[in-house]
Amino acid sequence: MLAIQMRGITKRFGPVLANDRIDFSLEQGEIHALLGENGAGKTTLMRILYGLYHADQGEILVDGHLAHIPSPKEAITLGIGMVAQHFTLVPPLSVAENVVLGYTKGLRFDPGAAQQHVAEAAARFGIKTDPAAIVRHLSVGECQRVEILKALYRNVRALIMDEPTSVLVPQEVDVLFETLERLRGAGLSVIFISHKLNEVMAVCDRITVLRQGRVVGTVDKAATSQIELACMMVGRETFGVTRRGESPQGEARLRLESLSALDRKGLPALKEVSLEVRAGEILGLAGVSGNGQAELARVLAGTLKPTGGRILVDNRDLTGADPTCFLVAGVGRIPEERHESMIGELSVAENLVLECLDEFTRNGLLDRRRVRQHGEQLIAEYQIKAQPTDRMRTLSGGNVQKVVLARALSSKPRVILASQPTRGLDVGATEYVRDKLLEQRDQGVAVLLISEDLDEALALSDRIAVIYEGRIMGVIPAGEASKEQLGMMMSGAWEVTRGETEN
Amino acid sequence: MAKLRIERAAAPLWVRPLIPVIAAVITLALTATLVVLAKANPFEAYYYFLVVPLSSWVSAIEVLVKSTPLLLTGAAVTFAFSAGYWNIGAEGQLYAGAIAAAWLGTVLHEAPALVAIPIMLLGGFVAGMLWALPPALLKVKLAVDEVVTTLLLNSVILFVVSYLLNGPWRDPVSGWPQSPEIAASAILPKLLPRARLHLGFIVGLLIILALWFVLSRTSLGLKMRATGLGMEAARYAGVNVGRAILTAALISGGIAGIAGVSEIAGIHFHLIDAISPGYGYTGIIIAMLGGLNPFGVGLAALFVGLLSIGGQTVSRALGVPAYLGDVVQAALLLVTLGAFIFQNYRIRWIADEPRSLPPLPASAENDLETN
Incomplete structure (x- = not known):
């Protein structure tokens, strides 16, 4: 049937090396997971295979023959299909019409025949769907099955699924896995892109782990464990970096008590999270991405209302408060997505005052001179390469992050919430951001560092908490943490129960 | 083979002010x-x-007369659009202001002009605000799409006007569907002898100035722009996004209401159902032509005023249908919107190259050689 080999694939976007000499092979009749953190290069690699991107270097072999894939059309001709995270269906049309769309011959369209063809195709692969149903009325899981059917209808024999479970509720995930297993039974191959360890272990035969654009390794499911995979995903060769200085710790500044929250799909993302961050310490929150970190950051920024529990800053209850209250209480926030907090079309100086506009306003009027001075001062202090009047969107990623940092730290916060503060930054900017966080810790600020980079969490933190499926698996001093222990906690295999989280 | 390639690249700064001009030339072509x-x-x-x-002075002044309601509706729409609130209802809010003016203008017949005119302007502002309130509340509280609600309310208020003119306000003398004449003291003073240009034009200019001041010099303006340009980030930074949108929507409605006052108290002196040939909708064209920049909006209003007077002139002189002016306006909007999109791209001529791959850093090239 179909076997694919990708050899030495390299792809760069500007200065970013997204894929670095990647080798990847897919055998026929296997479900092969592509596992890695966000930004590890999984989707880029698959977009190259599907003809959406073009590799700068490397070659692709399909059934042993060198293949040139300039566009998805050629990919489909070769038997490679892809189901993206965002569906490409036409909502007002029926399932059958969507499936045959662009794959009909001649001018006449016979809806009856199309429905029959699609029903036959669905039956052949055991996919439950009603060809006459209107796509708009379908659930997300059903839409996904239509997408799969669309690929199969085009005689695809290798199917790329890009994080297919991220949009599904648990029951739909089970149905998806059944479908994938049926496809494998029929001799098709599936590439399953994911960062969820349990799913990968549940459905895949082989697993290739990517990290920072490179292959860490390819392993058989039978010969590996979730713990090993977790270590491959997040660890680095330099595990056990030397940590810098201890600082005396003070009282609890930030306390979370049994905090619960829902994610965007309305499913529980945080389950009774209890943590405390003391003055003068960095508490690192480690974990594989998608285990509730993003929701925790949003709850602590005031942009997501928790469904239960309490948030206390300096013993002041901020549960359910809006972002302004968090700012007033002295919470400085560095968000995961830089554009989540910065407005590209406003100037650097305007972005810098956005969180504390009242200080720069007199009788409703903006004190533009002070706004500019404030901008100039922070630009100098944080070595930002920009003018106060530059549009934010003209800045490079590292400089944007410095603006984010400058804004958060200039308000003299008592608590800092830093979410993936160095993701996507170059070495110099990363070092700068880390120094600033340590500096704040030394000044007695309580820092909650949410990081999916285990090395970063280990290097900066005084204590490390691990989150898995929305629950804190335990809190351990960073000095005592071992790779195995953290790996087990991150994969949910081991929970520390020593009353650390009770208090 | 050499070929053309389209790339994403912003137009240089000096080109930007020229974009509306280029758009106008393309439109005329x-x-x-x-x-x-x-x-x-x-x-x-x-x-x-x-x-x-x-x-000629006469027709040039007539251009300013025609521009007066456009300055106001253009400013109204710009204010709302700046905060990311797509108010398509300036037309209806204008009629709300016109109803208020027709009523206040007859009630205030004993008040001197210095009292009557400010009350009329204020009354029109409040009426426009009230008509803008339901869609704004629906947007902020229930996330109902304001494009639909503001647009539909435009038709609703036309029925209200029709009811008033065919019912309680029907002219008792002539029986025509028009409201009684407003008092002489409520009429906006003329700016020049023997011309229709009235105080409303000055009000329009002042509101454009106020628009600039609020947007660029006040904390509210920055909050509004932040909301319009990046709602999530503004919310994250502690801006009360709902309040910013509500404020923008209401002030926008109020300014459109003043446009209604200006037409009643400056031109017609009584309410009829054809006060506006779509000034509210033209306000959208003007706001976009002006690139949501207050001074650009002022210039766009004058230009569109010129187009409608010009449409009449050319029709009289050459027998071309007067609708030509409308067609030019509409085409101008489309071309301008297109130009604003195209300014983000450039077309490059790609000559023959041995390889189109980007240059590799030294280390990667060494790898290639050793292989």
Whole structure:
């Protein structure tokens, strides 16, 4: 049937090396997971295979023959299909019409025949769907099955699924896995892109782990464990970096008590999270991405209302408060997505005052001179390469992050919430951001560092908490943490129960 | 083979102010085909269209008269759009202001002009605000799409006007569907002898100035712009996004209401159902043409005023249908919107190259050689 080999694939976007000499092979009749953190290069690699991107270097072999894939059309001709995270269906049309769309011959369209063809195709692969149903009325899981059917209808024999479970509720995930297993039974191959360890272990035969654009390794499911995979995903060769200085710790500044929250799909993302961050310490929150970190950051920024529990800053209850209250209480926030907090079309100086506009306003009027001075001062202090009047969107990623940092730290916060503060930054900017966080810790600020980079969490933190499926698996001093222990906690295999989280 | 390639790249700064001008030239070139179809010489037509109205005082002042409601509705729409609130209801809010003016203008017949006129302007502002309130509340509280609700309310208020004119306000003397004449003290004073230009024009200019001041010099303006340009980030930074949108929507409605006052108290002196030939909708064109920049909006209002007077002039002189002016306006909007999109791209001529791969850093090249 179909076997694919990708050899030495390299792809760069500007200065970013997204894929670095990647080798990847897919055998026929296997479900092969592509596992890695966000930004590890999984989707880029698959977009190259599907003809959406073009590799700068490397070659692709399909059934042993060198293949040139300039566009998805050629990919489909070769038997490679892809189901993206965002569906490409036409909502007002029926399932059958969507499936045959662009794959009909001649001018006449016979809806009856199309429905029959699609029903036959669905039956052949055991996919439950009603060809006459209107796509708009379908659930997300059903839409996904239509997408799969669309690929199969085009005689695809290798199917790329890009994080297919991220949009599904648990029951739909089970149905998806059944479908994938049926496809494998029929001799098709599936590439399953994911960062969820349990799913990968549940459905895949082989697993290739990517990290920072490179292959860490390819392993058989039978010969590996979730713990090993977790270590491959997040660890680095330099595990056990030397940590810098201890600082005396003070009282609890930030306390979370049994905090619960829902994610965007309305499913529980945080389950009774209890943590405390003391003055003068960095508490690192480690974990594989998608285990509730993003929701925790949003709850602590005031942009997501928790469904239960309490948030206390300096013993002041901020549960359910809006972002302004968090700012007033002295919470400085560095968000995961830089554009989540910065407005590209406003100037650097305007972005810098956005969180504390009242200080720069007199009788409703903006004190533009002070706004500019404030901008100039922070630009100098944080070595930002920009003018106060530059549009934010003209800045490079590292400089944007410095603006984010400058804004958060200039308000003299008592608590800092830093979410993936160095993701996507170059070495110099990363070092700068880390120094600033340590500096704040030394000044007695309580820092909650949410990081999916285990090395970063280990290097900066005084204590490390691990989150898995929305629950804190335990809190351990960073000095005592071992790779195995953290790996087990991150994969949910081991929970520390020593009353650390009770208090 | 050499080929053309389209790349994403912002136009240089000096080109940006020229974009509306380029758009205007392209529009005139496009609409020239229609002029030819109407059996007229395009050059002659555009001479009557754009030059003749400005060559005599009488018609030049008439351009300003025509621009007056456009300055106001343009400012109204700009205010809302700046905060990301797509108010398509300036037309209806204008009528709300007009109803208030027709009523206050008859009630205030004993008040001196210095009292009556400010009350009329304020009353029109409040009426426009009230008409803008339901869609704004629906947007902020229930996330109902304001484009639909503001647009539909435009038709609703036309029925209200129709009810008033055919019911309680029908002119008792003539029986025509028009409200009683407003008091002389409520009429906006003329700016020049023997011309229709009235105080509303000055009000329009002042509101454009106020628009600039609020947007660029106040904390509210920054909050509004932040909301319009990046709602999530603004919310994250502690801006009360709902309040910013509500404020923008209400002030926008209020300004549109003043446009209604200006038309009643400056031009018609009583309420009829054809107060506005779509000034509220034209306000959208003007806001976009002006690139949501207050001074750009002012210039766009004057230009569109010129187009509508020019449309009449060219129609009288050459027998071309007067609708040509409307067609030019509409085409201008489309071309301008297109130009604003295209300014983010450039077309590059790619000559023959041995390889189109980006240059590799030294380390990667070494790897290639060792392989």
